[in-house]
Amino acid sequence: MENxxxxxxxxxxxxxxxxxxxxxxALFNYLFARKHNGKFILRIEDTDQxxxxxxxxxxxxxxxxxxxxxxxxxxxKGGEYGPYRQSDRKHLYRQYAMQLVDSGNxxxxxDTPEExxxxxxxxxxxxxxxxxxxxxxxxxxxxxxxxxxxEVKALLDSGAQxxxxxxxxxxxxLVLHDIIRGEINADTSILDDKVLFKSDGMPTYHxxxxxxxxxxxxxxxxxxxxxxxxxxxxxxLYRAFGxxxxxxxxxxxxxxxxxxxxxxxxxxxxxxLGFPVFPMNWTDPKTGEFSKGxxxxxxxxxxxxNMMALLGWNPGNTDxxxxxxxxxxxxxxxxxxxxxxxxFDPEKNKWFNKQYIERSSAKTLAPYLIExxxxxxxxxxxxxAEQICELVKDRAKYTHDLWHESEYFFIEPxxxxxxxxxKFWKAETPEILTKAADVLKGINDFTSKNIExxxxxxxxxxxxxxxxxxxxxxxxxxxxxxxxxIFDILEQLGKEESIKRIDKAIKGITI
RNA sequence: GGUCCUUUCGUCUAGCGGUUAGGACGCAAGAUUUUCAUUCUUGUAACACCGGUUCGAUUCCGGUAGGGACUACCA
Numbered sequence: 123m124e125n126x127x128x129x130x131x132x133x134x135x136x137x138x139x140x141x142x143x144x145x146x147x148a149l150f151n152y153l154f155a156r157k158h159n160g161k162f163i164l165r166i167e168d169t170d171q172x173x174x175x176x177x178x179x180x181x182x183x184x185x186x187x188x189x190x191x192x193x194x195x196x197x198x199k200g201g202e203y204g205p206y207r208q209s210d211r212k213h214l215y216r217q218y219a220m221q222l223v224d225s226g227n228x229x230x231x232x233d234t235p236e237e238x239x240x241x242x243x244x245x246x247x248x249x250x251x252x253x254x255x256x257x258x259x260x261x262x263x264x265x266x267x268x269x270x271x272x273e274v275k276a277l278l279d280s281g282a283q284x285x286x287x288x289x290x291x292x293x294x295x296l297v298l299h300d301i302i303r304g305e306i307n308a309d310t311s312i313l314d315d316k317v318l319f320k321s322d323g324m325p326t327y328h329x330x331x332x333x334x335x336x337x338x339x340x341x342x343x344x345x346x347x348x349x350x351x352x353x354x355x356x357x358x359l360y361r362a363f364g365x366x367x368x369x370x371x372x373x374x375x376x377x378x379x380x381x382x383x384x385x386x387x388x389x390x391x392x393x394x395l396g397f398p399v400f401p402m403n404w405t406d407p408k409t410g411e412f413s414k415g416x417x418x419x420x421x422x423x424x425x426x427x428n429m430m431a432l433l434g435w436n437p438g439n440t441d442x443x444x445x446x447x448x449x450x451x452x453x454x455x456x457x458x459x460x461x462x463x464x465x466f467d468p469e470k471n472k473w474f475n476k477q478y479i480e481r482s483s484a485k486t487l488a489p490y491l492i493e494x495x496x497x498x499x500x501x502x503x504x505x506x507a508e509q510i511c512e513l514v515k516d517r518a519k520y521t522h523d524l525w526h527e528s529e530y531f532f533i534e535p536x537x538x539x540x541x542x543x544x545k546f547w548k549a550e551t552p553e554i555l556t557k558a559a560d561v562l563k564g565i566n567d568f569t570s571k572n573i574e575x576x577x578x579x580x581x582x583x584x585x586x587x588x589x590x591x592x593x594x595x596x597x598x599x600x601x602x603x604x605x606x607x608i609f610d611i612l613e614q615l616g617k618e619e620s621i622k623r624i625d626k627a628i629k630g631i632t633i
Numbered sequence: 634g635g636u637c638c639u640u641u642c643g644u645c646u647a648g649c650g651g652u653u654a655g656g657a658c659g660c661a662a663g664a665u666u667u668u669c670a671u672u673c674u675u676g677u678a679a680c681a682c683c684g685g686u687u688c689g690a691u692u693c694c695g696g697u698a699g700g701g702a703c704u705a706c707c708a
Contacts, residue, residue, distance in 0.1 A: 135708050170707055235706080251635060254704070285706050303638070312636060320706040327708050351637060351703040374638085377701065381644080384700075429645095432657095436646060441656045443645095460646080462639050463701060470645065470658045480671085517670045527670085542668080588667040596668055604669040 128160025129341045132186075132193075133331070135167045136178035139404030139413060140185045142387060142466065143346055143378050146430050150375060150459070151344045152191040153431065156451035160341070164196035165334060166207040169324045176407055179207075185401040185415075190423050190447060203338040208330050215325035218333050218363070219286045219318050223266075227362035228318060230284045231255075231265040232277060256314035257292045286319035288328075288355065288362075296354050301342075301373040301456045308354035316355055328352065332359045335370055344373045344456070347463070373456045376434050377463040387466050389413060397468035401426070420490075420520025421471075425478035429471045435459045444477055476519045484511040487524060494525035500532045509614065513606045527605065531614055534623060535601025538631055542603045546593035552628045555598065557584075558591055559624045568617045570609040577609070598627030 132148040134140065140148075155162035164186070166179055186193065195201030197210075205211055222228035233241075233255075241259060245252065252258050260267055265287070266274045278284065294310040318329040325333070335343060353372060360369040378387045381395060392399035392413065402415035416426050428445055437445075437453040445453070479487065488507035495502045502510075514527040538547075561580045565573055581591055596608050599620060605611055612620050 133708090137708075167708065173707060231706095238705090246634085249634070252704095283706090287706095300638095306637075308637075314704080317706050322706075324706090326706070331708090346702090347638070348702055348708090353637090376639080379701075386701080433645070438647070438649095441647080443657060460639095464646090465644060467644050467658065473658060476671095514670095516672085519670095546668085590667090592667045600668090602669080606670090608667080 126341050127339075128155060128158035129163065129339055130155050130160060130344055131163040131165050131335070131338065131340055133165045133167045133334075133345075134182055135170065135173070136175060136182065137170075137173045138175050138178055138406060139389075139400040140182050141389065142399055142430070145185070145189065145401055146378065146433065147344065147346055147375060148186060148191055149189070149427060149430050150435070150454070150456075153450055153454035154342065154344060154456060155194075157454045161194040162191070163201070163203075163338065163340075164193040164199075164206060165338070166197065166209075167327065167330065168207060168209045169320075169327065169330050171209075171322065171324065181402070181404060188402055188417050188423055189427060208325075208334065211330075211334065212324060214337075215329060215333060216319065216323070219325065219329060222288070222318070222359075222362055223286060225362065226289065228286050228288050229266045230274060230278065231263065231287045231315075231317075232269075232282060232284050233264045237264065252312055252314070254314040255287065256290055257311060260287075260289075260315055283321040285317045285321050287315040288318050288359065290315050290355075291358070296357065298353055298357055299372070300350070300353070301371055302376075302459050303350075303374065303461055306350070306353060310354065310358070313354055318359075328355055328359065332356055332363070332365075336360075336363070336365050336368065339368075340370045342373060342456075343370045344375065347374045347377050350374045373459070376460055378433060379463045379465045381466050381468060391466075395468065397471070420522040421475050422478045422482065422521065425471075425475040428478070429474040433466070434464045444474075444481070472519055479515055479518045479521065479524075482515070484508040484515065487511040487515055487521070490521040491524040491528065494522055495532060498525070498529070498533075502532065513610050513614065517606070530600040530605070531611075534619075534626070535599075537601065538597055538627065539602035542593075542597055543631060543633070546589075546597060546603070547631055547633055548590070548594075549633070551590070551594045554586065554591055555594060555624050555628055558595060559621050562612070562617060562621055562624075565617065568613060570607070570613040573612050574609040594627075595624065597631075598624045 130151045132151045134144055152162050154160070164183070168174055168179075183196070183198065193199055195203065195206060197204070197206045219228065223230070238255070241263065242254060245254070245259070250258070255263065267289070290313045291310050296308040296310065298306045298308065300306050316328055317326050319325055353374070357369070360366050379385065380387050380391050387399065389399050398414050398416045398419045400413050400415045402417045403413070404415065405412045417423070424447060427447055427450065431445065431450050432443065435454070435458055438458050485508055488504055488511050491507045491511055492502050492504070510528045510531055511524055514524060517527050518524050558577070561577060562573070565576055577591075581588060592608055593603065596603055596605070596611070599608070599611055599615060615623070
C-alpha cells in the first residue's frame with residue numbers, strides 16, 4: 123500500500139449545482155494528487171435515479187475546468203478504469219452484492235416501506251438505543267435470515283421486490299484510522315444493516331463506492347466529514363469482500379459552515395447574505411431557481427482556489443496567505459487539514475480576490491474589461507484595455523470593477539454627481555476651468571507627467587489652489603469624484619476629448 | 634433521543650510541554666492622497682470549563698458544556 127501510486131477521486135452526485143463543500147473536496151483531492159504525482163479522477167455517482175438533475179454533470183465538469191482542476195481520468199477524458207459514471211457501471215454491482223450474500227455477509231430483505239416505518243415508530247416509542255434495521259431488529263423482519271430457504275426462493279422466483287442488506291456483525295469494537303482525525307472508534311452493535319442493493323436494481327452509495335474504489339485502485343479516499351459515520355460500514359465491506367489489504371486510506375474533511383448562525387453552509391445563506399455558493403451560474407432545471415456563480419460575480423479562479431484552500435487547511439509555520447496553484451500543489455498535506463469545521467467568510471474572500479486582481483498583469487485583466495465594455499456596446503482594443511486596467515486595477519475588488527471604474531473613459535458623462543457639484547463647483551469655477559482648458563490646449567506632449575508639471579506651475583503662478591481647479595475638472599471629466607490620478611485620466615482621454623468635456627461641463631453645470 | 638467527530642481573538646488560523654500566544658480578514662483611530670478607492674501605521678480582541686499527568690500545561694489524558702455530522706431502497 124505504501125508505495126502504491128496515488129489515485130484519488132472526486133465523486134459527486136449530479137443532483138444540482140456544485141456547492142462550495144464539493145468544490146473544496148475536489149480541490150483537496152486535486153492538490154493531494156498533484157503533490158504526490160498521482161491521478162485525479164472524476165467519477166459521477168448517479169445511482170439515485172430519482173434525484174438525477176439534467177445538466178448537473180456538465181455543470182460539474184465545466185466548473186472544475188473554470189477552477190483549473192484538470193482531471194486525469196473521467197467519462198470525457200477516458201482512462202483504463204472506466205466507465206466513470208456509475209449508471210454506466212450498473213451491470214457490475216449485482217455480482218458483488220451476490221458475493222456478499224453467498225459469503226453470509228449480506229441477505230435478502232422483503233419488507234415494505236410501511237413495515238419499515240412501523241418498525242422505526244415502534245423503536246422510537248420504546249426509546250430503544252437503536253432506531254433501525256440491525257442486529258437487534260432483523261430477526262423480527264421479513265428477510266432471508268428469518269424466512270425458510272424455500273420461501274425465500276419462491277419469493278425471489280416470483281419476482282417479488284427485494285433489497286440486499288449488509289449483515290452487520292455483533293459486538294465488534296473497531297478502531298479505524300483517519301489521516302486527519304487519527305483513531306475512530308466504533309461499536310458494530312449499534313450500527314445497522316444498510317441496504318447495499320436497491321429494489322430498482324441499482325446499488326446504493328455504499329456498495330457502488332466500495333466496489334468502484336476497489337476496481338479503480340483508489341489509494342486515498344478524501345471526502346466530506348458527513349461520511350465519517352459510514353466509515354465502519356465501508357471498512358466492514360472491504361473486509362467482507364476480502365479486499366482489506368488494498369483498502370484505501372481515508373481522510374474526512376471538516377465541513378464548511380454558515381458565516382453566521384449554525385450549521386452547514388447552504389445555498390440559502392448565499393442568497394440571504396449576498397455571496398455566491400456555486401462556482402458558476404446555475405439554474406435548477408426543476409425549480410427554475412437561479413444562483414449566481416463566483417465566476418460571474420467577478421472572482422478570479424486563482425483567488426477562488428486560494429481562498430478555498432485556506433479554509434480548513436494551511437501549510438503551517440508561515441504568515442504567507444497568497445499561494446499560487448503550483449505552490450499549493452507543492453505544500454499540500456492532509457496532516458495540516460484542520461479537524462473542526464470552518465465558518466465561511468465572504469469578506470475575506472473579497473480580500474483575496476482584490477489581492478489577486480492587484481497582482482495580475484494588465485494583460486490578463488484586459489479581457490475582463492473588454493468583455494464588460496462589449497456588453498455595454500463599446501469595443502475596446504486590447505492595448506487600450508491594458509493601459510486602463512493598469513490605471514484602475516488597484517481599486518477593483520471584482521473583475522467587473524475594472525469596467526465600473528473606467529466606464530467614463532469611454533462614455534462621456536451625461537450628468538454630474540450632485541453632492542460633489544455642490545461641494546466643488548463654485549461661482550468662479552467656470553472661469554478657472556476655461557483658463558485651465560486653455561492651458562491644456564497649449565500642451566503638446568500630452569502625457570500625464572508633463573501635464574502635471576505644466577498645470578501645477580500654472581496653478582502656482584496664478585495663486586490658485588489645486589482643489590479649486592482639479593476637483594471641478596475631475597467632475598467635468600468623469601461626472602463624479604472618483605478614479606485614478608487626474609493627470610493619468612487626462613492623458614488617457616487625450617487632449618481633444620478632455621477639453622471637450624471641460625467645455626461641456628462649463629456649459630452644462632449651473633448652480 | 635442514540636452514535637461518532639470537534640473546541641485558540643467576532644471570523645480564518647499559527648502553535649505540536651516552558652512564547653510578551655504570532656499572522657490575516659473585519660472593526661476603530663491616525664497618516665498619505667487635490668476626489669474616490671488603494672496604501673501605510675497603530676490599536677482592538679482568543680487558548681470553553683473542571684479535574685488529572687507533569688517541576689511546568691493552550692499543548693497530553695478524562696469529564697462537563699458548546700458546536701457539527703450521521704441516524705433513507707439520498708449521496
